[in-house]
Amino acid sequence: MTDWEMKVHNFMCLNKFVKKGEIVFTGSSLCELFPINEMLQNVEPRIRVYNRGIGGDVTDGLLERMDESIFDLEPKKVFINIGTNDISRPEYKRERLMSQYRKILMQICRRVSPETKTYVMSYYLVNCEMLPVAQTWSGEGQFGARTNAELEAVNAEVGKWQRSSGCAHAIRCVRLGLLDEKGNLKAEYTIEGMHMYANGYAVVLEKLMPYLLEE
Template identity: 50%
Template sequence: MDLIQGFMKKEQQEKIDKYRILNKIARKGKILFTGSSLMEHFPINELLMDEGMDQIIYNRGVGGFTTADMLENIEEQVFGTEPSKIFINIGTNDIGDASRSFEDVLSDMLVNYEKILTQIKERLPETQVYMMAYYPVNESDKKPDTAWAAQMFVNRNNENLPVANAAVEKLADKMGCHFINVNDGLCDESGKLKKEFTVEGVHMYANGYRVVLENLKPYL
């Protein structure tokens, strides 16, 4: 493990430790947002306040997490808040693995995703589960000059992400969950994530998340 990976793992563990403590004071039966950085970066409580909405939503996203990571930390990321509704965005880091083919990473990701959903269904049978679509990306916009950036769109691109979304929607149907296409309004005329929404082509600013929130409102 190199220095950067070691630092990232340490940071992820610190977040899990923080969530474990926060879960002890969380109100049960509320709403949970969970997943990877695409969920962690969702400024949901600030947007709710700005919208004058009174829902209580806990965010347990962890940047860099894969479906395997969520399985290992499912107590802190899912069960600790005992939610009545769960909104999940997990899997883009699986898809982003450029060392393997898209077909292989998608297949393994779906296996893990089903294991996550199975545990939720067994332990929280009354909880409503909403599986969110993966956001589009913008392969040409603001990409930093790093080794990570050179690999970021090999598999995670606007050709593969719709295929992944279709597979996740099929999994949702199989597991009795809800699939939500939250992407309406995020794309430009060429189908890319709008330039004004994206930090570096993958992650979004609050203005992008405001669009996602509008698409989520009927389900909150």
């Protein structure tokens, strides 16, 4: 059993104990590493969030685990952060990523309650100047096409499709406060240019609170 399969199986087991009708976060490592439950204890402990992120996952993976990560929980809100690993792959094509994202959102629109709100989180930008650190930390040393220009282009495409479809809400404000004067992810917030420490996620949580609190 692969690490991905073990995590999906664990989600299936955990879902037997969840309180349905709460909030779900799903995506790749940028979601999995978000210590949102711990942070909420001192901010608003009444908010219950289930984190269904898997490090290294791509849109194909999320499409395979929609039941375990979303539908079995019957959430009132879904926050999605998936696709950055697709961009990092050598065979990356923006058109395919957008097609995958549409499949994800259309499945959610068809299968969740009409009252469920879906939020598409914009991709966090990166700090490519920290590439040598990324080589040491990740063992891969590749951002691939994961440049700030490409991330912003995809964010714009997702936002455009979301507005025309009307089946999800795009959240672009999460990038504010994370960037330095050059437009890169601040070095003090990131491990190796892509993944973030808890202080970076604290900025994200502050921006997300209105969406977590709204009825």
